[in-house]
Amino acid sequence: AQVVLAADAKTYVLEGSKAAALESCVEPTDVMRRKHMELIKHQRDETVHGGIRSSKHSLAGCVECHIRSDADHVPQPIHRKDEFCGACHAFTAVNLNCFDCHASVPKGPGAEQASHAAFQAVGADRSVQARPDGEDH
Amino acid sequence: MSFLTTVYAYLYYFAALVLLAGVTFKVVQYARTPAPLKIPTTPAPTTKAGVVLRMTREVVLFESLFRGNKWTWIFGWIFHFGLFLVTLRHLRYFMEPVWLPIELVQPFGIYGGMAMVVGLAGLWARRFFVDRVRYISSPSDHLILALLIAIGCTGLLMTFVFHTDVVAVKSFFIGLYSFDPPPLPGDPLLLLHLFLVAALMIIFPYSKLLHAPGLFFSPSRNQVDNPREQRHIAPWAKRLEQE
């Protein structure tokens, strides 16, 4: 059977996030859609137990890149039902508890450090930021 | 629309039609057939409420089976309860927005899936190892078990090993409502899972799976034990009286 890509299914990447201005996620979109939970869970164990912070699957990285800022550049909590993680998980009825603990907006010093590796891997400049209205597209 | 998506779209329209029409037909047929005599298996409840309670115990706990055979009960109940949880979890593919209760029980569906397969395996094993049950099993009994196990296993494989794009699957099914399904992901396991499910839907009204609606119409379970207090007479029997 020919693999049909979910290409024309709707995307959850939001205008106003860095991701919206970028080409691809840390893995191909198809892979991310299917396997992101495994990737970040794997990363989690590596980080917590091994102290490895240089890999691209960091949760802080997801947040940093996918967070949407509103017109006033205020980042919106990413797990909210109308934001990136939240919207998709609401659609699939998945209850995430990651953000019980993890900051749902990049916060505090060092937030950038944590996502550095991810940006490097994608080869993106961390300063990109799609405008909330999507006009730069 | 890609070929695959089209095929599956039509397959599901057909399967849904067969399932709905078939079960409706059967249920109407059961409901229309009179039960001329009071034949509840006693001791039976003497009130309607009591009957509802009895039925609930039968449906939820499989009480009679429990009295009859503990092993079958354990496996059968594990299977059905698992199936129930899986069904609840699956509802998320078919509704938008997803109801809160579904969202809450959704994670348990995975354990339901495992339980379901374990239960089915136990039920199947007894078809081989218990001589009495072996004697009464026909090929279709084995086939249905095989079908359900296959559905369960493909599902579990998708959940744990070869993930599929759940969003796309859901979009496809939601799209079916408006006759405009977006493409279905081409993951082989998913396609197999869905094909088997369609097969299940199609055979449902023609097979012993009718036990699910059947139970509700079983006179030995759903009748109130009050023949002395209330005269119970079927229309055709009434006509005899008038002759």
Add this chain to the structure above:
Amino acid sequence: MGKTTEMKDHHEPTDPTDAGPADSGRRAFMGVAAGITAAVVAPGVVLHSVTAAPRSEAVTSDVRWGLLIDTAKCVDGCSACVDACDRENGLNLQNKPASASQEHWDDQKAVWIRKVQLQDNQTGRVTNLPLMCQHCEHPPCVDVCPTGASFKRADGIVMVDRHTCIGCRYCMMACPYKARSFIHKAVEDQLTRVPRGKGCVESCNLCVHRRDFGEDSTACVDACREAGHEAIVFGDLKDPESSIRKHLAEMASRQIREDLSLNTGVRYSGI
């Protein structure tokens, strides 16, 4: 009491070059970086250099991080280290539920490091010291944790993997230092670098994110130094060249509750 013990660490590598090249190299680099930042930034809001190389290989037991606290230098009335820790780890973002009594909340809020003031019953001498997780080599908290969520990292840091912590609090029962806190209330505000949330247990982790991003001190150490007391020294207990080893060689130090033979990674002098 009053007996002093020589530091006994059986795992010291005899040759300091045993440490991997990556490690020693980065340490050298970070020494410079941290020195610079510390010099220009106000206490507590230490900015971290983006260029710092995050760790890319799993930690090893070639190092063992530890602290040495010179109680003689710790002053009465100072709480710089405590405040710094709170800021570093977002503990200052905790707030009391409206309907809880202050007294009860004080018992319930998370505390990673605390100031303790002691008086010797015989001499009447008063001692001040900060107390935090002692990063035991044989940590009872780890031994008792049913899921293995409490664990000791290869580099000697004892911490909680809060993804597997079920919140049973057995580790808190087991810790002889009362070093751990249970998060009693949902956390709305946390820092990206220190995730923390309701229902899990936490404690000082020697500023583990700083470890992994290659900095060479902890928030409390920095703060104490900035406050001008330099009562805490941080370093690799296995590296004979490290400042902590040098200090240990110079002064008599001991472990709290030595009788339990936990071989703590945090040592005290002057008590």
Add this chain to the structure above:
Amino acid sequence: MAKATFEVPELSQYLDVPPVTPQTMAHSKPFVAKPEFQAPLGFPGELMDDWQEKALDKMGELLGKYRSLRVYLDSCVKCGSCTDKCHYYLGTKDPKNMPVGRQDLMRKVYRRYFTLAGKLFPKLVGAEDFTKDVLDDWYSYFHQCSQCRRCSVFCPYGIDTAEISMAAREIMDSIGVGQKYCNEIIGKVYTIGNNLGLPGPALRDTLEGLEEDVFDETGVAVRYPIDQVGADILLVTPSADFFAEPHVDGLIGYGKVFHEAGVTWTLSSHASEAANFGMFIGSYDNMRRVAQRIREAAIELKVKRIVFGECGHAWRVAYSFLNTLAGPWDFLDPRYPVPQHICEFTYNLIQEGKLTFDKGENDDKVLTYHDSCNVARASRMGDTPGGQFEIPRAIIRATCNHFYDMDEDTIRDRTFCCGGGGGLLTDDLMELRVKGAKPRVEALNNVMLEKGVTHMAAICAICKSQFTKVLPYYGMEMDQIVSLHQLVSNAIVLTPSLDGEDDEDDEEEAEEAA
């Protein structure tokens, strides 16, 4: 021990489920009804030429008339829960005697002709053509079901094999294949009024004899009236009660209870039979015709209440169907349920303290109690579910000092059939009856060994006849089986009829009525 041409099963300490051994009972068939027995019931005399077509038509008709049949044929999932529940399977090892095996005899035909799957893929779903061989199997195995409903208790859907075997018998009757025993008896009821064919005068004789016997024994004039117009109560009792042991001791007991109750009662020669074999052959029409006789008798004798004597399936038809078949009973005294069981009657008196017993009279016996299947699983006594278990036991406890139940899995609604119910109480099925009694006899044997039980009380004419005949095969005595009201009869302390004024009045009234 009675002689047998077959192997009498050995009793064991526990109920063992035998391994499946096909065809052990394929040879067992009751005598086929001759045309003269068929005709009065409205059935063709012998197998018709186009029987297959007719049978399928009949089956279609029944499927439309009985929801039970329709649902039961569809619903079975072959779970196996019923497989080890039928006493005939346990006693004969023949898998076609497993309830589901028995149902499948009909189900395979149903699938073949009435379901899509069976029409398209018969092999897959185990569907089969309705051939003569299949019909022979039907005749054989649907006459190895005592319609005891034990299988129904354990089936998750309540599938009642009894319903299916009734339907099968009706289908067979409708194509001219009837069973001699049942059909002949029903004919007798139509012509004479009872199963045994005892004509009115014979009954009167017997009853007079009874009165004398009781007077001789007790010195009290207890009456056994028949056809007394205007009596309060019409007693309908199985005809076996009129003469056979131990049945008749029960009848004596009823009389004594009525005597003590101070009510007037009567038997009827028109409805001198409680049993209704119409049920066994699944024929609504015949069941109704038999039941109507009771209505006629009640109207004729102007009674206010109807009480049934000890008989299992008779009580089922009376309790569950009488209102349907011969109701409404609005001309009777509305304060009493119609009909009442003699046990309910006696029990109420005991509750009211109107009966005095000398339990010592039964001290020669250690009792156990056999729940007759139709009473246990198809009817009720008293107001609360389960009264059919508690009321008879309460009566035994009130009249005897020594009572022990049999193993819990073999009593109450899990009771084992005596092996002779459902129209199988005929000598041509002796092998089946002996083997089918095994599980019950086994449980009895255990309480005999463990508790020293000597007698088993029953409240069913068929059970009593069956046990008197079958127990000897197992090395027991035929008189170990007793009527429940025989115990009452033994223990009851009669009020001498000439002593108390009231009693005398009652007596006189009764006499006047006669």
Add this chain to the structure above:
Amino acid sequence: MKRIIYREWRIPPARYWGLLGILASVVVIGALAFAYMEHEGHWVTGMSNSVVWGTPHVFAVFLIISASGALNIASIGTVFRKPLYKPLGRLSGLLSAALLMGGLLVLVLDLGRPERLVVAMTTYNFRSIFAWNIFLYSGFMAIVIAYLWSMADRHGEPYNRPIGILATFWRLALTTGTGAIFGFLVARQAYDAAILAPMFVVMSFAYGLAIFMLVMMFTFTEEGRPIGERILCRLKNLLGIFILGVFYFTLVYHLTKLYGAKNHDLVGWLLLDGGIYTFMFWVGWVLVGGLMPLGIIYHPVLSKDRTWIAAACGLVIVGGLASMYVIIIGSQAYPMQMFPGHTVLASGFFDGVQGEASRYSPTIPEVLLGLGGVAIALLITSVGVRVLQFLPESLADDVLPVDEEKIVEQGPAGAKA
């Protein structure tokens, strides 16, 4: 040898459903309490960073060790071949499984992250007593079920004794393990004592038996099944012995603590000026849980009266809860000695400033959660006895097997039903 007849508990439906209804509502209230605590977080409870285990643990531990003790009756019957106790074996097994369920449920629902139960059941740290306890508990459950099967199904007959022996050892391991959860906490003075394990074993015997007797007397009288003098007298005497055992261990526990000079202050605190804990110890543990029931059991007249015997059982249970309260909470409240020879003048974490004990007062949701656990246990028991044959038809003197003394010559054959 007579076969013992077991029969489902068949009290009138109205009473039965009424009973179930009451129990179910307590369970629901417990569930609501849990939902509240889970939703708000533990700050709504009295528990804190100083007293980390509170009232739920008092109930949980009590239920768990009672579970082990409740199985004692079955063990005596099979393992020690006392046929007199055999008819009680099934109820004993059921009650044991039910109490364990209740206890574990409370324990689990008090977790900070109960939704991670799966984590607890799939990732183990084998150095943790607690993790071993998870195995001990689930194993116990499995063994009790197997044990029940071997008692109920005659195909299980041959395995009955082996499983019984296994269950007995497992049971001891389980209570020892539960005791060891505390006993291994070297950090805390009050716990650091190996004697806690055997003390828990004896306590489990007493509490388990008391609960068993109450349940037995209730179910039997409710349905009018007879209980003979003989069995009741036996059970009562057994209870007396167990209470004495608890006393003995309490004494030894405090003596050993006194033996280590550094613990003088702890013992002094607990026995003299521990406030509520001192009260709980003397009044709850010693008086209500010990002296009063002993007084009843060895009283020549009262000991004959069933109501009084039931009262004695009730007192033992109340006393048991009190002892658990002292052991679990009192020991945490007493400050940890980190700096011997020093007085803590001030601390940012309230650790024993001026030797003061930590604050703890139970809150309503905690108590409700605990009671919910008790109700669950009773609910399981009442459903169990209703649907399966757990209760012997009669415990009258004449139907019960002869005393063991007379059975000895018959050997194992005598035990065969």
